[in-house]
Amino acid sequence: MxxxxxxxxxxxxxxxLDDNIARAExxxxxxxxxxxxxxxxxxLFETPYFCLEQNPSHFEQAKTAQTSRVVQHFSxxxxxxxxxxxxxxxxxxxxxxxxxxxxxxxDGALVSHYRKSHLPQNPGYEEKYYxxxxxxxxxxxDTKYGRxxxxxxxxxxxxETARVLALKGAEVLFYPTAIGSEPAxxxxxxxxxxxxVMQGHAAAxxxxxxxxxxxGTERGKNTEITFYGFSFITDTTGAIIATPEDNKSDSHxxxxxxxxxAAQARTEWCVFRDRRPxxxxxxxxxxxxxxxxxxxNLTKA
Amino acid sequence: MxxxxxxxxxxxxxxxLDDNIARAExxxxxxxxxxxxxxxxxxLFETPYFCLEQNPSHFEQAKTAQTSRVVQHFSxxxxxxxxxxxxxxxxxxxxxxxxxxxxxxxDGALVSHYRKSHLPQNPGYEEKYYxxxxxxxxxxxDTKYGRxxxxxxxxxxxxETARVLALKGAEVLFYPTAIGSEPAxxxxxxxxxxxxVMQGHAAAxxxxxxxxxxxGTERGKNTEITFYGFSFITDTTGAIIATPEDNKSDSHxxxxxxxxxAAQARTEWCVFRDRRPxxxxxxxxxxxxxxxxxxxNLTKA
Numbered sequence: 065m066x067x068x069x070x071x072x073x074x075x076x077x078x079x080x081l082d083d084n085i086a087r088a089e090x091x092x093x094x095x096x097x098x099x100x101x102x103x104x105x106x107x108l109f110e111t112p113y114f115c116l117e118q119n120p121s122h123f124e125q126a127k128t129a130q131t132s133r134v135v136q137h138f139s140x141x142x143x144x145x146x147x148x149x150x151x152x153x154x155x156x157x158x159x160x161x162x163x164x165x166x167x168x169x170x171d172g173a174l175v176s177h178y179r180k181s182h183l184p185q186n187p188g189y190e191e192k193y194y195x196x197x198x199x200x201x202x203x204x205x206d207t208k209y210g211r212x213x214x215x216x217x218x219x220x221x222x223x224e225t226a227r228v229l230a231l232k233g234a235e236v237l238f239y240p241t242a243i244g245s246e247p248a249x250x251x252x253x254x255x256x257x258x259x260x261v262m263q264g265h266a267a268a269x270x271x272x273x274x275x276x277x278x279x280g281t282e283r284g285k286n287t288e289i290t291f292y293g294f295s296f297i298t299d300t301t302g303a304i305i306a307t308p309e310d311n312k313s314d315s316h317x318x319x320x321x322x323x324x325x326a327a328q329a330r331t332e333w334c335v336f337r338d339r340r341p342x343x344x345x346x347x348x349x350x351x352x353x354x355x356x357x358x359x360x361n362l363t364k365a
Numbered sequence: 366m367x368x369x370x371x372x373x374x375x376x377x378x379x380x381x382l383d384d385n386i387a388r389a390e391x392x393x394x395x396x397x398x399x400x401x402x403x404x405x406x407x408x409l410f411e412t413p414y415f416c417l418e419q420n421p422s423h424f425e426q427a428k429t430a431q432t433s434r435v436v437q438h439f440s441x442x443x444x445x446x447x448x449x450x451x452x453x454x455x456x457x458x459x460x461x462x463x464x465x466x467x468x469x470x471x472d473g474a475l476v477s478h479y480r481k482s483h484l485p486q487n488p489g490y491e492e493k494y495y496x497x498x499x500x501x502x503x504x505x506x507d508t509k510y511g512r513x514x515x516x517x518x519x520x521x522x523x524x525e526t527a528r529v530l531a532l533k534g535a536e537v538l539f540y541p542t543a544i545g546s547e548p549a550x551x552x553x554x555x556x557x558x559x560x561x562v563m564q565g566h567a568a569a570x571x572x573x574x575x576x577x578x579x580x581g582t583e584r585g586k587n588t589e590i591t592f593y594g595f596s597f598i599t600d601t602t603g604a605i606i607a608t609p610e611d612n613k614s615d616s617h618x619x620x621x622x623x624x625x626x627a628a629q630a631r632t633e634w635c636v637f638r639d640r641r642p643x644x645x646x647x648x649x650x651x652x653x654x655x656x657x658x659x660x661x662n663l664t665k666a
Contacts, residue, residue, distance in 0.1 A: 182641060218639065221569060223525075224528070224644075228644075228648060231647055231650070254602075256602065256604065257568055257602035260567075261603070264561060264562060301558035302561035302565070303557065333522075338483045338485065339523065343482055343525075346503075347529060347645055350640060
């Protein structure tokens, strides 16, 4: 048995950055005190979700991984508490900007640096304005408590991301997130849709999923988003086994999983044995064209 | 608006093949009478699920697409009723045997011929004994009521299958199935796990999914499986919108969906716009190795 206690968190954010950091730290300390060993903070928790509008002044928030305040602060906290912390931050790298995440291992060392691959560009989610598309590919990191894979928000809608991370041996998938109401479609509540996609990733790959999503209402000049929270942790069948009691106040939830039992479930269910990469060529296109697989229509031939 | 009424069915099967065919026909007629235009019958409904054991006498059941009794019978029924019918059958093709499906369009014409790509081989699900791995690739078919994609049972566990079908323009995914208890693990109930994987396919691809699974207990010499039913239809968010009231007797369920609205949901949610095929090379391997994507570790570099 290799039991690991996972935690997800969710919180409001404001332009009082000191306060965001203090409350994020408080959530991590509380979760660690409850026995959590890998603790997920939400996407870009240092600031409000500035991508709700296109505003050039927000580029000032970007820092290198070396100079990012949250990277420094939370890698030190990881070391102090002996916990693993994925840390989402707005990265500047030369003339490029990325929506990035590093993973601080339980000794504070940074063991992965990932740049968000899939970027949304919709009213209220204006990420293609701020960020270059990530150039790192999907990464797994060997941490004190297991091999983990982190991807960021919009990445969570893509089965390809979860599958690649699972193929690379991820034992748990983590998705820090900022999603809520849709300014272009105020009637739409995507929260269950959002959950079901990731429950599907967990179920198809037999890998637990942890998602952390912000809460609260944030406003730009002409745009307002209410983030819906609903952070959760699944088991290897995609069942939600932990989620906050409500989405009104900062909170955390924990679940303890046996990663050896999860690995055994993957082996015994045999889906990885039975994949057919020879038939997956179309996945490397945008339009389903596949110049490599011999797809024929026997009936029409 | 392009409204289409879909039906799923579920039934017991015995070695009285005439009775299986008569009851499958009755389900199709009843569903058509309720307005269904595309009606899904379960996997290999002509016979019991003979793959629950390795028995050479069962190879006798295989027929070519041209001589298969169920293909002939149900393509004629499709024409009579003006409905689209995917027809699962045990195919013989020269010295090879496949777990195949043809799609009869509403005029009775066969518009697709697919051979199951992913084969299970577990106690009670001994398909690698009977079948060669399908060589057709994943196929979509343009029918009177829309472009549809069919895959078969174990295929339903693979996000790659659903994604390729969606990329090729499938507007609805159909999975005829035979799944139930696990002779090697009698305590295991995979029914919700099974549903969540396919709900995830629907949610990630914003394509409705229809699954048909058999019911009843079937016995071999030393093996017994109770098939759990739980057939269902989802919307484009993966929510189950139709499922039988119970899993004890032959039954059907229908749901009406607007395929134009579904297409609009796919366009507006923008996940197909944002895929990153340049980062998906690892999907074409079994072990996650990717010789093509420039995956680097910036932190360690």
